[in-house]
Amino acid sequence: MYFASDNSSGVAPEILAAVTAANPGYAPSYGTDPVMDRVRARIRDLFEAPEAAVYLVATGTAANALSLAVLVEPWQTVYCHRLAHIEQDECGAPEFFTGGAKLVLVDGENAKMTPETLRARIAATRKGDVHGVQRGAVSITNVTELGSVYSADELRALTGVAREYGLPVHLDGARFANAVVATGASPAELSWKSGVDVLSFGGTKNGCMGVEAVVIFDPRRAWEFELRRKRGAHLFSKHRYLSAQMDAYLTDGLWLSLAGRANAMADRLKAGLATVPGAAITHPADANVIFAAWPRALHRHALGAGARYYQVPGDPDPEGPDDAVIGARLVTSWSTTEEDVDRFLALIRGQD
Ligand SMILES: Cc1ncc(COP(=O)(O)O)c(C=O)c1O
Known part of the structure; x- marks a missing residue:
């Protein structure tokens, strides 16, 4: 009767077995292992995004904060719901990794922003005024922090507002798998086809030991992500254990x-x-x-x-x-x- 969090659960046996199977012998380090090649191919396939860049990190906070860092400048904003994990539970990591970007909080019932509440906050940011922060990115969480789920249509409506202002969109998908199951939409429909530019694709809460993928649908942002991941101390040297988890996670629809x-x-x-x-x-x-x-x-x-x-x-x-x-x-x-x-x-x- 343990309902405190999904990250209180153990590791799914298939994933633990894959970690054990990855152990014997030697493997290239820092994400150059052959299993990572397979993970990259699998994620591109799954998301119908052959150009996407794919990176693994060990925590959701790293995935979110590093993703946002490639989307905004330090003097820009990140629009997110008032209850967003990046606002409430990441100890200022998004602000730290972005070099000080300002989280601007958006209202909405059940932890969901609406096109109206989002547009109002974006419009209120004074573009071109040197005394104020400038418009940056939008960050959406799905499944939300209150357990509601955005449909693909709802996502499109929000990202449409971001596009009106030329802003990129990040999706915190710590529970992306649960959102896909709940909506019946495809991974692509719940991400880039609905206007998401960078996705934190969660694994840890859903049976992995500790791995999240960052999927960058515009590969032009990829090199910066790599540099920031290393500089931010989130490039694992024994990366094969991250790769093995994600590989097993994606095998046979696990x-x-x-x-x-x-x-x-x-x-x-x-x-x-x-x-x-x-x-x-x-x-x-x-x-x-x-x-x-x-x-x-x-x-x-x-x-x-x-x-x-x-x-x-x-x-x-x-x-x-x-x-x-x-x-x-x-x-x-x-x-x-x-x-x-x-x-x-x-x-x-x-x-x-
Ligand atoms: C919505 C959401 N995003 C991200 C995270 C990632 O957190 P962590 O850095 O603890 O892996 C969590 C975990 O509670 C979460 O609920």
Whole structure:
């Protein structure tokens, strides 16, 4: 009953086996290993983007911050949702790696920007005024931080606004696989065909040990990325272990089946929660992240019985009134089982 985060899950056996298989003997370092050639070809194929540049890093923060660094100048802006991971959870790494670009926060329900809220923020940036920052890039997260998912149409509407102003677009796809499964759209439709220029393509949350791909659809930005990755201390020397993870992740559609399992377990959890008296889903839970709320007494009961998840907006006073309704964030992963979900639902129903 571990729903704190999908990065609390272990490594999928196929990926662990691939890391072990990559171990014997010697391999060229720094991303020149032959498995990386295969990864590059596979990602280009998957995304229908034969020209795309592909790089691996070990964290989502590195993927995001380095991606943004090739899209903006230090005196420019990055438009993102107020709840974006790059704003809330990366300790200023995007600002650091871009040399000081300014994150400009955009509103919107359920952690989604809208064309209107985005356009208003871009329009309010004073172009050509030396006293103000200049318009830079747009960064979108899919799956969003509140568990909603942008459809390809919604993405196109947002990137269309970026294009009106000539701005490039980054997509934080830490949970890109879950978004692909949720929408049924192809990887290309949820990225470059919808106007995304650079994608952080997540692996870690979905069964890898620690690898994210950066997919740069305009290869003219590739060399700068390489230099920034090295200068930013994110070029792995024993890169073959990153390559092996990503290679296994993409083999036989493993990345989709892992995300499919996570999303299916979230659906089961959602359906169960809908029948629990006093519980409510508080945001559209389109993939594997659910925000819900129920009375404190049931939180106490579930947590006391060993369930693990975050209460939102933070751990409330455990001594407060039993009937106060308190939020929860529940994240399922590739390794969540039906038994985990059913046992958890029984606890939230007040059963033992
Ligand atoms: C939306 C989103 N982006 C990026 C990340 C990557 O984070 P990390 O640097 O911890 O791998 C996370 C992880 O929580 C996330 O939820």
